[in-house]
Amino acid sequence: MNDNNPLRDVFNAIADPTRRRLIRMLSEAEEIPLHELTEQFPMGRTAVSKHLTILKEAGLVLDRKVGRETRFRLNAAPLREIQDWVGFYSKFWSSNLLRLNRLLEEEEE
Incomplete structure (x- = not known):
């Protein structure tokens, strides 16, 4: 656990059901573009991006740019x-x- 920044806390990151669902989706694929992730939720791209940022800060998600697209993958460590x-x-x-x-x-x- 990282006491200095609660956003980087793995326990905090998985506390939200949306983030747990994102983790599950990412665990079932090698990489998923942001637009495909967003399609799976009843919220906008910005809200999904905020959840992904929390997961990224906790080290659970890695991203990479491919042209104008951002793709995400799980880092389960x-x-x-x-x-x-x-x-x-x-x-x-x-x-x-x-x-x-x-x-x-x-x-x-």
Whole structure:
């Protein structure tokens, strides 16, 4: 997590459903032009661009110019931070639920 700039925080970037949908769309294609992404949302090009900027600042999206067109692609590496965070709490809850299960089994005996 980047505490200096909340826009660069991966957790903040994926908190919005529109941005999660953009990530999913980009994960299913090598690259997608901005106009094709915009067609998939009930909002204007500027709004989609703002969401892409947040994803870009978090390192989740890369872009490149091809003539007058901007194409976007996913950079999934920053999602590792989320996977690690979820993994930690998954282990935490698994071990606690295992202890609870043992306790309940002991009480039954």
